[in-house]
Amino acid sequence: MFRTLRRLLRHTWLDHTDAARAVPPALAERLRHDVAASEQRHTGEVRICVEGSLPVSYLWRHLRQRVPLPELVRQRALMMFAKLRVWDTEHNNGVLIYVLLAERAIELVADRGVARFVDAAVWRDTVARLGVALREDRFEDGLTQALQEVSAVLVAHFPASGEAPGEAVNQLPDEPVLR
Numbered sequence: 001m002f003r004t005l006r007r008l009l010r011h012t013w014l015d016h017t018d019a020a021r022a023v024p025p026a027l028a029e030r031l032r033h034d035v036a037a038s039e040q041r042h043t044g045e046v047r048i049c050v051e052g053s054l055p056v057s058y059l060w061r062h063l064r065q066r067v068p069l070p071e072l073v074r075q076r077a078l079m080m081f082a083k084l085r086v087w088d089t090e091h092n093n094g095v096l097i098y099v100l101l102a103e104r105a106i107e108l109v110a111d112r113g114v115a116r117f118v119d120a121a122v123w124r125d126t127v128a129r130l131g132v133a134l135r136e137d138r139f140e141d142g143l144t145q146a147l148q149e150v151s152a153v154l155v156a157h158f159p160a161s162g163e164a165p166g167e168a169v170n171q172l173p174d175e176p177v178l179r
Contacts, residue, residue, distance in 0.1 A: 007069070007102075007103075008059060010053070011053035011054055011059055011102045012053070013053075014053040014101050016051075016052055016179050017052070018052040018053075018101055019050045019051060019101060019178040022050055022099075022101060022139050023050050023143075023178055027139065027140050028175060028176050028178070029175075030140070031140075031143060031175075032174045032175040032176065033174075034144060034147055035047075035048065035147065035174040036170070036174045038147060038150075038151040038154075039170060039174070041151065041154075041155050041159070041160055042093075042151065042154035042158045042159055042160055043091055043093060043158045043159075044089070044091070044093040044095060044114065044154035044158045045089045045170075045171050046094070046095050046096075046097070046147060046151065047084050047086050047096050047097070047172060047176075048097045048099075048143060048147070048176040048177070049080050049084065049096060049097070049098045049099070049176065049177040049179065050099045050101065050176060050177070050178050050179070051080070051100050051178075051179040052102060053100070053101070054072060054076055054100065055076075058072045058075070059072075070105070073100050073103055073105040076100065077096065077098040077100075077107035077109050078109060080098055081096045081098075081109040084096065084172070085172065086172065088171070088172075089111065089113075090169075090171065091113050092111045092112050092113030092114075093111055093113040093154065093157075093158045094110075094111045094114075095108065095111070095114060095154070096109040097143070097146050097147065099134065099143075104131070104134065104135065106127045106130050106131055106134070107127070108123040108126060108127055108146075108150070114153070114154070114157065114158075122153065126146055126149045126150065127146075129142070129145060129146070129149075130142045130143070130145065130146040133145065143176075
């Protein structure tokens with residue numbers, strides 16, 4: 001009971017300002033630049049979302065319906081995938097890197113075009129490495145490495161066409177979403 005209460009309090013205390021502290025403006029700008037550079041090499045779209053805590057409606061489902069928190073984190077990542085329109089790419093090759101600070105949880109959500117080429121173990125390994133970096137408070141290293149690994153997958157399966165550099169169509173914003 002105490003553990004559950006402590007977890008819920010963490011969700012109450014953490015908010016978008018904690019996400020902004022984890023990813024300060026200078027880091028957000030570097031990540032935006034890295035996403036833009038990555039997307040010059042492939043036709044996919046990558047979004048990064050760092051959220052302080054789950055909305056109250058998710059916590060309520062945890063308490064009332066006994067939905068396990070890891071399942072709620074996955075549901076929230078899928079919701080953000082949809083809300084940020086990562087699914088809405090020409091080749092169905094968007095990827096969301098989602099971090100929930102209150103649970104120290106990470107989810108990688110890949111659209112169906114990417115999922116058909118990439119084994120889930122590849123994403124689990126990326127998530128594990130990002131998790132180690134985040135636990136060591138190395139947000140920039142972890143997010144940069146995760147972005148590089150996602151980019152490598154997208155380059156392998158969705159390389160940029162013969163367009164001149166800078167002419168690739170950018171379908172989604174490149175800056176990280178901090179909530």
